Amino acid sequence: MEDLYVDMALCTGCRACEVACAVEHDATGELGDIDQAEAVASIESVERGIRLHTSVAYSRFERCLHCTNPPCVDACPNSAMSQDPDLGVVYVDVSRCQACFMCGMVCPFGAITVHPGTGLALKCDGCRERLQRGERPACVEACTAGALQIGGNRKAALKRRREAAAALVDVRGRLDSASSKARR
Amino acid sequence: MRVVIVGNGAAAVSAVEAIRAIDPVSDIVMLAGDSARPYTPCFLGRYISGRIGLDELALRPEDFYETYRVDLRVGCTVASVLPDDHALVLTSGERVDYDRLLIACGAESVVPDVPGVAGPGVVGFRGLSDADEIRARLGSAQHAVVLGSGFVAVEAAESLVESGANVTMIVRRERLLRRLFDPEIAAIVEERITGHGVQVLKERDLVEVVRDPQDGSVRAVKLSDGTSLPCELLVLAVGMKANTSVVEGTAIQIGDGILTDASMRTSVPDVWAAGDVAEPEIGGVRKMNLIHPNAVLTGKVAGQSIAGVERPMSSHFADMNVLTLFGTSYLSVGSPGDGRALTATDSAGHVLKIIIDDGVVTGVQMVGNVARGGLYAALLGRRLPEGVSSRLLSPDFNFGDIETWPFAD
Numbered sequence: 276m277e278d279l280y281v282d283m284a285l286c287t288g289c290r291a292c293e294v295a296c297a298v299e300h301d302a303t304g305e306l307g308d309i310d311q312a313e314a315v316a317s318i319e320s321v322e323r324g325i326r327l328h329t330s331v332a333y334s335r336f337e338r339c340l341h342c343t344n345p346p347c348v349d350a351c352p353n354s355a356m357s358q359d360p361d362l363g364v365v366y367v368d369v370s371r372c373q374a375c376f377m378c379g380m381v382c383p384f385g386a387i388t389v390h391p392g393t394g395l396a397l398k399c400d401g402c403r404e405r406l407q408r409g410e411r412p413a414c415v416e417a418c419t420a421g422a423l424q425i426g427g428n429r430k431a432a433l434k435r436r437r438e439a440a441a442a443l444v445d446v447r448g449r450l451d452s453a454s455s456k457a458r459r
Numbered sequence: 460m461r462v463v464i465v466g467n468g469a470a471a472v473s474a475v476e477a478i479r480a481i482d483p484v485s486d487i488v489m490l491a492g493d494s495a496r497p498y499t500p501c502f503l504g505r506y507i508s509g510r511i512g513l514d515e516l517a518l519r520p521e522d523f524y525e526t527y528r529v530d531l532r533v534g535c536t537v538a539s540v541l542p543d544d545h546a547l548v549l550t551s552g553e554r555v556d557y558d559r560l561l562i563a564c565g566a567e568s569v570v571p572d573v574p575g576v577a578g579p580g581v582v583g584f585r586g587l588s589d590a591d592e593i594r595a596r597l598g599s600a601q602h603a604v605v606l607g608s609g610f611v612a613v614e615a616a617e618s619l620v621e622s623g624a625n626v627t628m629i630v631r632r633e634r635l636l637r638r639l640f641d642p643e644i645a646a647i648v649e650e651r652i653t654g655h656g657v658q659v660l661k662e663r664d665l666v667e668v669v670r671d672p673q674d675g676s677v678r679a680v681k682l683s684d685g686t687s688l689p690c691e692l693l694v695l696a697v698g699m700k701a702n703t704s705v706v707e708g709t710a711i712q713i714g715d716g717i718l719t720d721a722s723m724r725t726s727v728p729d730v731w732a733a734g735d736v737a738e739p740e741i742g743g744v745r746k747m748n749l750i751h752p753n754a755v756l757t758g759k760v761a762g763q764s765i766a767g768v769e770r771p772m773s774s775h776f777a778d779m780n781v782l783t784l785f786g787t788s789y790l791s792v793g794s795p796g797d798g799r800a801l802t803a804t805d806s807a808g809h810v811l812k813i814i815i816d817d818g819v820v821t822g823v824q825m826v827g828n829v830a831r832g833g834l835y836a837a838l839l840g841r842r843l844p845e846g847v848s849s850r851l852l853s854p855d856f857n858f859g860d861i862e863t864w865p866f867a868d
Contacts, residue, residue, distance in 0.1 A: 335859035346833075349759070350752040352469070352501035354519060373502055373515065376788055376830050380781045381752055384858045385834030396830065442863070 279415070279425050281336050282434075286422035288327060292336075295417030296325045299402060325399060325414045326388075338414075339386040339399040341365050347378035347387065347398075355396070364401030372396050460485040462765055463547065463557035465537055465705065466564040467491040469499065469751055470734025470758030472518050474561055477762025479527050485766075487528065488555065490535040492564070493588050496521060501751055503590045504618035507597075516587070537564070537705045542727045547705075559729050559765045562706065562717060563758060566699040566735040566749060571606070575668030580677035581693045584615045593694065597622045600691035604628075604680050606665050607696030608635045610782055613648065615694045616657045617784050627658040627688055629665055629680070631697075639780060639791035641798045644810065644824050648789055655785045668693060699749055701736045714738045716747050721771035723761035733761040739772065746775045777839055781829055790829035792836040793822035800824075803852040811835075813851055818842050834858060841866055 325338040341358075345365045348356045355371035356378050358364070367378075372395040379387040379396065390397040402412035410416070415423045462478060464471050467489050475487060497518040505511045524531045536550040546556045568583025570576055580596060583589045597603075603619045605612050608630040619626045628635075634645045653659055660682070667681040679689045701716035712718045712726040716738030723731045723739060734754040738747045753776040763770050779792040787808075796814035800822075803811045809827030813820060813835060819842050823835040834856070843851075844864050850856055 335855075335857045337857050337859070346752070349473075349755040352499035352751045353515060353517060371515065373505065373511070374788075375501060375783065376781050376790070376832070377501075377751060379830035380779055380790060380792070380832045380836060382831075382833035383837035385831035387830050387833075389828055389830045 279423065282422050283336065285420050287420045289420070290327055291417040291419065292325050292414035292423060293327060295413040299413035337386065339365060340384055341401055346381040350377040350381045352377060359403055362401065362403060362406050364403050364406065366400035366403055367396050367398060369393065369395050460558045461488065461556065462486065462559045462561065463488045463490065463555055464561045464563060465490050467497045468563065468565050468734060469518060469754040470563040472497045472523070473755045473758030474563065474733060474762035474765070475527050475529055477759045478766045481763065481766035481768055486530065488530045488532065490537060491531060491533045492536065493586065495531065495533045497523065498587055499751065500585060503584065504614045507590050507593050507618040508621035540706050540709050540711065542709055542711065542730055545729065560731070561761055561765060562730065562732045562736055563734045564702045564705060564736050566701045568695045569698040569700045570695060571665060571697060573665055573667055575670050578670060578675055580691060581668060581695065583695050584611050585699065593692070596692050597624060600624055602690040603692040603694060604688060604690045605694045605696055608632060608637070609696065610636065610639065610780055612696035613652060613784060614782060615696050616652060619694070620656050626656065627660060629663055629682065630659060630661045631664050633661055635659065639795055640824055641795045643798060644789070644812070644826060647826055648784065651784055651787055699735065701747070703736065714745060722764040722769055723757055724764060731761040731765055733757040741772050741775050744775060748776050748778065750780055752776060777836065779836060781832065787827060788829040790825040790832040792832065793839050795824065796822050801848055801852055811852060815843065
């Protein structure tokens with residue numbers, strides 16, 4: 276799919292993405308799937324395809340990366356998990372899912388969870404239906420801070436590559452100094 | 460080119476898709492055994508207990524063979540392979556020529572060598588025909604015995620209990636699932652299944668199947684401790700054996716399975732093997748791994764190689780499995796360890812164990828919410844940086860954490 280870019284530096288932790296995702300993927304269209312009392316008690320009961328982990332120390336997002344060769348599709352024993360040949364998004368056909376969680380066993384990103392209501396595999400479907408209509412994913416649409424961006428943003432991609440390279444240099448530097456210390 | 464595939468399970472289907480992605484024109488002939496539609500053995504237990512039907516067992520939609528232009532031949536049993544002639548002979552006497560051959564005919568339940576084991580009422584737990592026979596016998600069977608202590612055995616026991624039978628498991632060793640779980644998690648699984656009515660008899664083995672002298676039906680099983688258990692059905696789950704008989708007596712080399720290289724080529728030109736029947740050697744290590752994702756992977760690699768694109772595997776698929784018993788899931792990756800592990804438990808009974816040996820993650824075991832198990836599995840074989848242990852067990856541990864860790868490997 277078109278690359279989703281997340282700039283966590285811009286994220287304010289408002290969790291509008293999580294709510295927009297839950298609304299988008301709710302059969303009733305208005306969070307009727309979600310137990311209201313539970314939702315007040317814990318944000319986990321609202322989380323669907325995208326999850327934010329925020330604290331004073333750090334902020335992270337968690338969402339399917341829609342791999343090019345998705346291991347979850349290969350691992351699914353009865354074709355409940357598939358990849359849209361046109362859009363590239365990976366999604367679950369819940370009518371076939373047997374909740375065996377072979378998909379979760381092979382996903383290195385921990386992007387698959389259990390649907391709190393049905394107990395079946397739950398993951399980001401890339402807002403496949405919205406993409407088919409030419410719309411942006413619900414989480415991107417809801418992000419007023421501009422932390423979630425999608426596709427064609429070369430500047431963002433470049434920024435990310437630079438950040439990754441800088442982090443690598445930083446790690447290497449630390450490793451080198453650690454190993455030279457060990458040698459001494 | 461004419462490609463012949465023996466078998467129509469996960470490896471075979473995945474090979475067909477890989478071949479067609481590269482080569483739209485070659486002829487593909489598939490020699491299927493008992494079932495026309497490719498199905499998964501992963502959910503046989505649920506099929507036996509009636510929770511799901513045949514359609515949910517299907518690996519692919521009904522139009523699969525049409526879509527991929529496969530000449531499917533059902534009810535074919537291969538008698539022998541003639542690699543020098545590029546041909547195989549079916550039990551019907553028919554000869555089938557090939558340019559390239561893929562053997563993906565899977566495995567079957569091991570049958571222990573004890574008196575009375577051959578005959579009606581003693582069934583394996585591998586194929587659709589096994590499942591159908593168990594279903595047919597469950598109508599009259601009150602007592603069922605499951606022989607074995609592994610993954611398949613506990614799954615068989617669950618399905619029999621859910622079908623209304625009284626179930627006893629005969630376990631040779633001191634505990635269940637010793638290849639998957641440490642003693643603590645194995646005890647949790649045992650408690651779960653005994654709580655649902657399965658009787659588990661440990662440190663005992665089957666010595667004889669007692670049959671009715673008149674009609675030959677199963678009456679009881681005799682055990683190594685001298686006791687006898689009345690039963691009408693015995694399910695065998697003491698391991699799987701690769702169906703290597705089709706190539707026995709040929710130049711194709713066999714170990715526990717059909718030996719292959721990392722591209723799934725056998726020792727003979729133009730013959731490949733994949734899935735449960737294959738025993739690939741990768742990086743000097745021979746290993747069989749009878750799980751669905753490995754069948755799909757080896758089928759894909761073989762299919763690509765058959766179509767002329769070599770993408771050899773760089774390492775074996777990790778040992779991993781996940782099972783759900785009476786509504787609770789259990790996941791195991793890597794080595795079960797000896798009990799020393801980072802452990803997190805919660806009030807709902809969920810358990811996360813990360814086994815670390817000398818700073819390196821060697822195994823993961825989970826009870827309850829196992830869906831994010833792959834996140835921990837991705838750490839297998841990696842040396843953890845100092846001071847990250849507490850983060851690992853945190854409920855909001857996330858791949859973003861791993862990205863920032865300075866791994867030394």
